[in-house]
Amino acid sequence: MAGCVGLSAALCQEGVSVVQVLLFSLFNGLLYGMLLFMLSSGLTLIFSMMGVLNFAHASFFMLGAYFAYEISRLIGFWPALFFAPLGAAVIGAVIERYGLRTVHKFGHVAELLFTFGLAFVIEELVQMIWGKTNKPYLIPSSMDFTLFTWQGLDYSAYRVFMLLTSVGIFVALYWLLTRTRVGLIIQAALSHPQMVGALGHNVPRIFMYTFGFGCGLAAIGGVLGGNVLGTEPAMAIQLGPIVFVVIVIGGLGSLGGALIASIFIGILTNAAVSYDVPFGPFFALFGVSSATDIGNDLVRMTSGSVSSVLPYLIMVLMLILRPRGLFGNRDV
Amino acid sequence: MSMKGLLNNYGVWMVAALIILLVPIPFGSGFALSIASQMTIAIVFALAYNMLLGQGGMLSFGHAIFFGLAGYFTIHYLNWMGQGVVSYFPVSLLPLLGGLVSMVLGVLIGLVSTRRAGTTFAMISLGFGEMVTALTLIIVSFFNGEEGIQGDRWVGPEPLGITFGSDVQVYYLAGAWCFAAAVAMYAITRTPFGRMCNAVRDNPERAQFVGYNTQRVRWLAFTLSAFFSGIAGTLHALVFEHVGFETVDIARSGFVLFMVYIGGTGTFLGPVLGAVLITWLTSILSNFTEAWYLYFGIIFVTIVMYAPGGLAGLIFMHEPIWLTDPRLLRRLLWPYALGLASVLVALVGIIGEMEMIYHLSNDITGEFVMNLYGFDISLRNTVPWVICAIIGAIGLALCRKSFPLVAQHWHQVMHEARERVLQ
Numbered sequence: 001m002a003g004c005v006g007l008s009a010a011l012c013q014e015g016v017s018v019v020q021v022l023l024f025s026l027f028n029g030l031l032y033g034m035l036l037f038m039l040s041s042g043l044t045l046i047f048s049m050m051g052v053l054n055f056a057h058a059s060f061f062m063l064g065a066y067f068a069y070e071i072s073r074l075i076g077f078w079p080a081l082f083f084a085p086l087g088a089a090v091i092g093a094v095i096e097r098y099g100l101r102t103v104h105k106f107g108h109v110a111e112l113l114f115t116f117g118l119a120f121v122i123e124e125l126v127q128m129i130w131g132k133t134n135k136p137y138l139i140p141s142s143m144d145f146t147l148f149t150w151q152g153l154d155y156s157a158y159r160v161f162m163l164l165t166s167v168g169i170f171v172a173l174y175w176l177l178t179r180t181r182v183g184l185i186i187q188a189a190l191s192h193p194q195m196v197g198a199l200g201h202n203v204p205r206i207f208m209y210t211f212g213f214g215c216g217l218a219a220i221g222g223v224l225g226g227n228v229l230g231t232e233p234a235m236a237i238q239l240g241p242i243v244f245v246v247i248v249i250g251g252l253g254s255l256g257g258a259l260i261a262s263i264f265i266g267i268l269t270n271a272a273v274s275y276d277v278p279f280g281p282f283f284a285l286f287g288v289s290s291a292t293d294i295g296n297d298l299v300r301m302t303s304g305s306v307s308s309v310l311p312y313l314i315m316v317l318m319l320i321l322r323p324r325g326l327f328g329n330r331d332v
Numbered sequence: 333m334s335m336k337g338l339l340n341n342y343g344v345w346m347v348a349a350l351i352i353l354l355v356p357i358p359f360g361s362g363f364a365l366s367i368a369s370q371m372t373i374a375i376v377f378a379l380a381y382n383m384l385l386g387q388g389g390m391l392s393f394g395h396a397i398f399f400g401l402a403g404y405f406t407i408h409y410l411n412w413m414g415q416g417v418v419s420y421f422p423v424s425l426l427p428l429l430g431g432l433v434s435m436v437l438g439v440l441i442g443l444v445s446t447r448r449a450g451t452t453f454a455m456i457s458l459g460f461g462e463m464v465t466a467l468t469l470i471i472v473s474f475f476n477g478e479e480g481i482q483g484d485r486w487v488g489p490e491p492l493g494i495t496f497g498s499d500v501q502v503y504y505l506a507g508a509w510c511f512a513a514a515v516a517m518y519a520i521t522r523t524p525f526g527r528m529c530n531a532v533r534d535n536p537e538r539a540q541f542v543g544y545n546t547q548r549v550r551w552l553a554f555t556l557s558a559f560f561s562g563i564a565g566t567l568h569a570l571v572f573e574h575v576g577f578e579t580v581d582i583a584r585s586g587f588v589l590f591m592v593y594i595g596g597t598g599t600f601l602g603p604v605l606g607a608v609l610i611t612w613l614t615s616i617l618s619n620f621t622e623a624w625y626l627y628f629g630i631i632f633v634t635i636v637m638y639a640p641g642g643l644a645g646l647i648f649m650h651e652p653i654w655l656t657d658p659r660l661l662r663r664l665l666w667p668y669a670l671g672l673a674s675v676l677v678a679l680v681g682i683i684g685e686m687e688m689i690y691h692l693s694n695d696i697t698g699e700f701v702m703n704l705y706g707f708d709i710s711l712r713n714t715v716p717w718v719i720c721a722i723i724g725a726i727g728l729a730l731c732r733k734s735f736p737l738v739a740q741h742w743h744q745v746m747h748e749a750r751e752r753v754l755q
Contacts, residue, residue: 053451099637106640109391112454113593116393117633120586124626128686131693237582241462248455293473301470308466316459319452320444 024153025274026267031159033266034166035229038221039239040246040258041173042214048190048253049210051108052100055115057218058240059122063088064219065226065235066130069137077140085219092215096208119236127233134232162224169220170259177255186210190253245315251328261326265311272307279303345515352507356500365499367615369571372503372510373564374591374611378603379517380560381588386597387521388553389533390446391454393585394461395561398438400580401464402430402562403569404475410483423485423496423570427509430566431559438558439551446550449536461582468577480576483569496570506567513563518600520556529553590632596642605644623690627683656749667734667741674730680705681724688717 043057067084068077095118103114138144139158147157177183189196189206197203229235246265250257280290280299290296303310318325339346355368377399384390406426412418421429445456468475475481485496496502520526528549531539536546569575578584595606610628617624639646653660684704691702692711700711709716 053455099633102637106636108450109389110636110640112391112451113589114633114636116586117590117629117636120590121626121629121633124623124629127694128623128626128690129693241458241582244455244458294471297471297473305470306466309463309470312459312462312466316444316456316463319456319459320447323448323452 020153021274023150025270027153027155027159029267029270030263031163031266032270033263034163034170035221035225036239036243036246036266037259037262038166038169038224039218039243040250040262041170041255042217043243044247044250044253044255044258045186046211046214047247049186050100050104050111050207052111052115053244054211054214055112055240056095056119056122057115057214058236058243059119060088060092060215060218061222061225061239062126062231062233062236063091063122064222065137065231066126066135066222067219068223068226069135069231072137072140077142081220081223084223085216088219088222089212089216093208093212096211100211101204101208119240123233123236130233132233134230137227137231139227159228162228165220165224169217173217174255242311245311247325248315249318249325251325254325254327257325257327265314268310269307272303272310274304276302276304279306348514349511352511355507356503360500362499365503366571367612369499369503369506369567370615371608371611372506373567373571374588374607375604376510376513376567377561377564377588378592378595378607379514379600380557380564382592382597382600382603383517383520383529383553383557383560385589385592386602387526387529387533388449388550388557390449390550390554391589392457393454393582393589394457394459394464395557395588396582396584397461397464397580398434398558398561399565399568399584399588400575400577401437402434402565403575403579404481405433406430406566406569407481407483407573407575408474410485410487411481413487414484423487424494424505426570427563427566430569431562434562434565435555435559438555442551442554442558446554447547449533449550457585458582461580461585465577465581468580475577478577480574480578482574485570485573502571506571509563509567513560514604517560521600525549525552590628594632594635594642596644596646598641599644599648602642602644606642609643621687621690622694623686626686626690652753653745653749656752660745660749663745664741667738671731671734671738674727674734676727678724678727678731681720681722681727684720685717685724688720 039057039061043054046052046054046057064084067087068080071080071083099118100111100114103110139156143156143158143161145157146154147160148155175183177187185196185201186206189201189203189210193203196206226235229239242265246261247258249265250259250261279301283295283298283301288295288298290299352372356365359365359368381392381395384392384395406429409418409421409426409429410423413420441460445453445460469477485502494501496505528539528544531542532544532546532549539549540546565575565579568579591606591610592603593606594610595604596602614624614628617627621627635642641648650661650664653664687704688702688709688711692700695702695711702709702711704716707716
């Protein structure tokens with residue numbers, strides 16, 4: 001087969017062409033990226049406002065998925081899409097008001113520790129309430145069909161819906177922050193909190209609403225992604241660090257940066273898995289042979305097997321070489 | 333130096349050495365010795381971690397890599413010795429070798445991660461932690477994936493008949509290294525370098541202005557911390573004769589952070605306290621409750637919110653009082669007892685409720701029967717739920733009454749201590 005260069009053997013045997021894999025990984029990467037964006041947008045907003053990296057952000061993503069599972073079991077998916085994020089947002093606001101605000105006076109390290117502990121507690125609470133095994137949160141049956149087939153690949157209706165919703169949220173968020181009065185106050189509170197306070201706005205309350213709003217956004221991601229990625233207690237710890245990677249690469253506090261970095265990481269990790277580029281020839285250049293055990297490991301490495309390392313490698317390099325990220329206006 | 337001077341200066345250390353020496357006499361069983369060994373390991377790791385967090389002001393989310401990688405190296409070295417691939421190295425000195433391996437890693441990683449403190453450092457440490465955890469699944473020949481690797485510490489000659497085959501012998505090995513490492517780490521805090529670490533933590537700009545290279549100070553602190561973490565990791569490998577990816581992952585890094593912070597980062601004693609207490613609670617309570625990690629997390633968050641000095645901070649709050657007049661502490665006794673009692677009542681109710689929820693959602697038998705506080709109860713029955721709720725409510729109400737009382741007495745006693753000093 002001529003079109004099989006750089007494809008994994010399994011895909012090649014099924015007669016899948018390079019173009020198909022490209023489209024497939026682009027679509028799925030975009031989807032995953034937009035999901036990441038729903039988390040990273042809230043996180044970056046919270047960071048630029050309060051200077052605190054919310055370690056528990058992905059926990060609200062998880063809460064969204066679990067709430068949606070319960071609500072969709074009782075009254076259906078559409079109410080869940082509304083009420084689950086609302087519930088998570090209220091919990092987020094309460095935690096900001098009675099937790100984070102108490103810790104604020106001890107400094108940023110204490111805030112980081114608080115959210116780290118919170119992430120741990122939420123994971124354990126989820127295990128306490130919903131058990132340690134994963135929950136059958138399924139794609140709503142009304143959207144569980146193939147919407148269209150293009151280039152020999154099926155595009156499920158639910159995934160297209162996910163993509164459209166997340167794009168819609170991005171547009172709405174952009175409009176909210178740049179074109180409305182609320183957005184202008186938030187933007188002003190980001191850079192000049194004292195001045196905004198002096199103008200009569202309650203800045204701590206703005207912080208609380210923003211924190212709750214960001215948690216709600218993450219929960220929407222959970223409602224949409226929980227049934228695709230799986231709803232289990234480990235989902236937060238799996239996704240949490242990746243979201244950090246995204247906002248560090250995009251630049252802390254930059255919404256556009258968060259979008260581009262989300263899509264970049266989404267497509268990169270998906271493409272690394274589907275193309276599965278072998279590193280053997282690369283290591284062979286340095287005389288590594290599969291004769292030794294360690295050499296064998298290196299030669300057998302492919303972009304798919306190292307795809308879990310790539311985001312962190314990029315983040316560390318970014319922090320070392322350009323700590324402000326791609327579009328950030330200040331250092332981490 | 334007179335006897336009294338010796339006791340004043342080194343009394344604490346003598347007591348510590350005595351405790352380490354005498355533990356196997358009352359606690360000679362295999363289980364107790366295993367806990368004791370884990371405690372010594374936890375103490376070394378916690379103290380090493382606090383060199384970063386407490387003394388250097390660097391918050392790391394990936395420090396377990398120095399712990400775990402030294403462990404992997406140790407097991408490999410033991411196996412290589414068994415196969416005769418490498419020359420013999422005394423098993424009792426392996427922690428030194430493991431520490432050096434971690435130190436080299438610390439030099440390399442510290443070079444790039446310690447340029448800045450604060451959030452940048454925390455994020456880089458997280459990145460390295462996640463990378464190494466992922467590598468354990470990729471480089472199978474070294475890490476052997478999720479299974480981990482095993483070794484046998486009983487290799488080579490047997491000086492004086494010491495084989496480290498028995499639990500007592502390996503406990504004394506861990507204990508001796510724990511003591512030596514603790515002394516060394518304490519000594520470091522007393523050097524000019526230790527003081528510079530504190531200065532760089534508190535005010536890097538001023539430290540720089542005085543002429544110190546803040547990055548180099550942080551780098552050195554990071555390297556030393558990695559060294560001592562490596563000693564702890566080696567001891568872990570020697571005690572368990574097994575290491576897996578769970579020794580390097582973020583859970584391990586978070587665990588040591590929790591321990592250190594619960595114990596208290598502000599004093600040298602804090603991490604020791606946290607390590608001993610948390611290791612003990614973990615090994616005792618995980619037999620009784622599956623929700624222990626939930627309580628652990630809640631304790632941590634509570635400490636972060638209300639007692640940032642940790643348990644040691646709470647203890648040393650009383651220092652001015654007992655330095656003035658230890659008899660004043662007696663007046664705090666009954667308010668404290670009252671406060672503690674009301675907290676306990678509240679906890680009995682809340683924990684009972686949580687245990688029941690936990691059992692309800694994790695019950696695979698489908699019978700919904702459990703043992704709570706010695707009573708066999710059915711979760712379909714509403715009575716235990718109501719009783720626990722009532723106990724919890726009573727406890728919380730008592731807390732509301734007793735906490736202001738505790739605060740009031742505390743302020744009175746502090747006030748009196750101050751008056752006496754001023755007189």
